[in-house]
Structures are given as structure tokens and as C-alpha cells.
Amino acid sequence: MRNPTKRQKQARILRIFRKVHRTMGALLFSFFFIISISGILLGWKKNSGGYILAETQKGVSSNLADWQSLDLLHQKAVGIFRDSISPLDHIEVDRMEVRKDKGIVKFTFENSFWGIQLDGTTGKLLRIEIRRGDYIEKIHDGSLLDYYFETQNGQFKLIYTTIMGVALFIFTTTGFWLWYGPKRMRKN
Template sequence: MPDKSKRQKQARLLRIFRKIHRTTGALLFIFFFVVSITGLLLGWKKHSDGMILPKSYQGTSTDLKEWLPLDSLHKNACKIMHDSISPELSLELERIDVRKDKGMVKFVFIDHFWGVQLDGATGELLHIEKRRSDFIENIHDGSILDYYFKTDGEIFKLIYTTVMGLALLTFTVTGFWLWYGPKRMRRNS
């Protein structure tokens, strides 16, 4: 008789884990779909032949003594953005990426996912790039909502990554139990 009671408790626990697993999966299906697709794209970005991650172009000199001052390069990048893309675009920078080994500087703008690569020594344009990888990354980690709603402190990203991390942990635990529980029940009977 005690074996039957133990088996019933294990079966009840298994049903609870199955329900949690199924409900979590149903509620978060679209988010898991988005995270998986964007994760795949980000994993392949360096092998996308410039479609996702722009190629880094080579400048004329890797000797920093021969480079123009950063403020001159910045002015060139801003002029190129307004002349080549649109005079309406914001020139607020997200970052400046100095690639000494390539003799190149990237200016990545915050409001529109555009970037400009300049030769560090001459200030000449090497490439204008649409930063698709940055956009995909913002979707992947939920910060795209912070970007569009202009929130401080990345609150949407924090909530999104917390929910998705806890959901993945829940899936791992319940999924393991859904695999192991029946094996344990068969072994005990």
C-alpha cells in the first residue's frame, strides 16, 4: 500500500510539472520564437557576408601618429551622414569604435542604426553601413522597447531578460522532470 501512495504522489508531481511546462510554453511561445530566430541570426552575423554585420574596411595607416584628430573625424562622419543619408537624422553617437589594426574608425549613431567607417589617417569615407546586427541584438534582448519608448535605465530589457531567464530555468527544471520522472516511477514499480 505505501508503494501505491508514493506512486500517486510522483504521478501528481509529474502532472503539475507537465502543466507548468505546457502553460509556460503557451504563454511565452512568441517570445521564445523571437529569441531563437534573433539568436540564430546573431550567431551567424560574422558569416553573413555583410548582410547582418557590416564588413570592417581597411584604412591607409595603422600608425596613430598619422591619424587625424578624433574631433575632425567626427565632423567628417556627421557631414557624411547628413549629406549621404538624410539631413534630418540625429547625430547623437552611441559609440566610436577605433580599429587601429585596420586603420579605421567607426562612428555608430544611436537613433537610427546607421554607422560610418572612415580612414583614420585621411578622414575619407570607407563605408556607410546599416547596423542590422545592432537592431537584431536590441530585439533579442528586449531593449528595442526601451529604444522606441526612450526609457531610462533599460527597464523593458530588465523585465524581458528576467522573464525569459526565469522561463528558461522553469523549462529546464520541468523538462528534466518530465524526462526523469517516468523513468523513476518505472524503476520504483
């Protein structure tokens, strides 16, 4: 049995890398497609004309001394949610985002893709929005499955991002070697 030459070893490594690259590409094509499309949409969300990310409204005053209390604004947002979106008994605010410079408070709700913008001074409803950007983000990072299955610790997101991160690393490595390997073989 003869000892393979250096060139034959390099060619064998290239064939292995090509097979790994091709197989992983075929298996994960749909996931990479989803990540790429959702990534493009997320990149363009501020330039979507308010479709993906709703325009932030402007309130009466940016002076916090003129504003109603956050507790009162919170109660108004929950009331608006019940009256205009869903009459559920248990509505939890996930996040209150104070935009002092705009004079508003944005409310987002747990287990919902709805948002409400209230004037900080008057408490007046400025906008009810569908938070499409949040939905696209959950598609992009895999947490949409955690949302639908109501998992507590984001297991789907963790598994999904780990698989996709490792796959991207392997694609990068094998892709580089498929480009560089033949150049190296020619040089030798």
C-alpha cells in the same frame, strides 16, 4: 481517507509539472520563437557576407602618428551623416570604435541604426552601413521597445529578460523532471 502512496505522489507531481510546462509553452511560444530566430541570426552575423554585420574596410595606415585627430574624424562623420543619411540638427555619436590594425574608425550614432567607417589617416569615407546586427540584438534582448518608447533605464529589457530567464529556468526544471520522473517511478 487513505494515505496516497509514494507512486501516487510522484504521479501527481509529474502531472503538475506537465501542466506548468505545457501552459508556459503555450503562453510564451512567440517569445521563444523570436529569441531563437534572432539568436541564430546573431550567431551567423560574421558569416552573413556583410548583410547583418558590414565588412570592416581597410584604411591607408595603421600607424596612429599618421592619423587625423579623433575630433576632426568625429566632425567629418557627423557631416557625412547629415549629408548622406539625415539632415537633423542634433546628431550624437554613440560610439567611436578605433580599429588600429585596420586603419579605420567606426562611428555609430544614438537613436539610429546607421554606422560610418572613416579612414584614420585621410578621413575619407570608406563605408556607410545599416547596422542590422544592432537591430537584431535589440529584438533579441527586448531593448527594441526601450528604443521606440525612449525609456531611460531599459525597463522593457529588464522585465523581458527577467521573464524569459525565469521561464527558461522553469522549462529546464520541469522538462528535466518530465524526463527523469518516469524513470525514477519505474525504478521504484
